[in-house]
Amino acid sequence: MSHFCYECGHGLELRLLSEDALIREQCPSCGYTHYLNPKIQVTVVAQYRNKMLWMKRATAPGIGMWALPGGFMELGESLREASARELREETGLDLDPHALRLYVLGNLINMDQVHILFHAHCVDPKLNPGCEALTAQWFSEEDAPWHSLAFPGMDVGLRLFYRDMQAGQLGMYYAEQRQDTLYLKDIMKSKES
Numbered sequence: 001m002s003h004f005c006y007e008c009g010h011g012l013e014l015r016l017l018s019e020d021a022l023i024r025e026q027c028p029s030c031g032y033t034h035y036l037n038p039k040i041q042v043t044v045v046a047q048y049r050n051k052m053l054w055m056k057r058a059t060a061p062g063i064g065m066w067a068l069p070g071g072f073m074e075l076g077e078s079l080r081e082a083s084a085r086e087l088r089e090e091t092g093l094d095l096d097p098h099a100l101r102l103y104v105l106g107n108l109i110n111m112d113q114v115h116i117l118f119h120a121h122c123v124d125p126k127l128n129p130g131c132e133a134l135t136a137q138w139f140s141e142e143d144a145p146w147h148s149l150a151f152p153g154m155d156v157g158l159r160l161f162y163r164d165m166q167a168g169q170l171g172m173y174y175a176e177q178r179q180d181t182l183y184l185k186d187i188m189k190s191k192e193s
Contacts, residue, residue, distance in 0.1 A: 003025055005027035005029065005030060005034075006032060006034065007030050008027060008029050008030045008032070010030065012025040012027055013026060013027075014026075036112075037112075038112045038113055039072055039073075039112065040072065040073040040082075040113070040116065041113045041114070041116070042070055042072075042079060042083040042086060042116050042117075042118070043068050043069065043083070043086075043115065043116070043118070044070065044083050044084070044086070044087040044095075044100065044119075044120055045103055045117055045118070045119045045120070046069070046091075046093060046095075046119075046120050047120065047121055048121075048122045048123075048125045050140055051138035052138070052141075052144070052158070052161060052162065053093065053122070053136060053138055054138075055067060055069050055090050055091055055129065055132075055137075056134040056135045056137075057150050058133055058134045062150030062151065066144075066148050066150060068117075068154075068158075069086055069091050069093075069136070070083070070086050070087075070090075071132075078097065079118075080097035083097065083116075083118045084097040087120075090129065090130050090136065091127050091129055092126075092127050092128025092129060092136070093122065093126075093127060093136075095122070099120055099121075100118035100119070100120050102117075102172060103118055103119040103161075103170060104157065104172070105172075105175070106173070106174060106175030106184075107177070108177045109177065115175070119161075119170055125138055141159070153177060156184065157182055160173070160184060171186045172187040
């Protein structure tokens with residue numbers, strides 16, 4: 001085992017813990033238990049008029065494929081701050097974190113991730129992609145690069161956003177992705193202001 005205790009430095013061992021009936025890494029010396037929990041991933045669905053902001057990935061997975069700007073939350077950040085930072089780093093678009101509106105709460109079960117999407121209206125479409133993006137571009141639904149999506153199954157959520165955008169109503173959704181299938185449930189619908 002290559003993991004060591006964060007408390008005393010002793011090697012961790014896999015043990016079945018009676019209190020939660022799961023196998024966990026635990027220190028036999030001091031009793032410290034190391035928990036592996038899902039990571040939090042944030043994404044921004046940025047809108048300019050009838051277009052959505054996409055980025056062509058410069059990093060794995062999916063190099064050269066298209067996705068929405070997003071990434072992992074860092075320590076010391078709020079969800080909105082993390083989302084705004086990822087948007088800025090990948091596309092150069094600088095938005096006030098408080099301008100972001102919650103859109104989708106979900107999880108990618110096979111990847112052990114909690115995924116949170118925010119929506120933002122943009123008034124200035126100028127982009128300056130960072131090193132994690134080969135390019136960034138605004139697409140209408142008709143012009144979007146559906147043939148080269150970085151992540152299988154994300155077309156369902158992207159088409160949902162385009163539909164909500166065209167209707168002028170953004171819902172709030174709960175999503176689960178298992179394997180390559182995305183399940184979305186509308187939590188509520190509200191008129192977009």
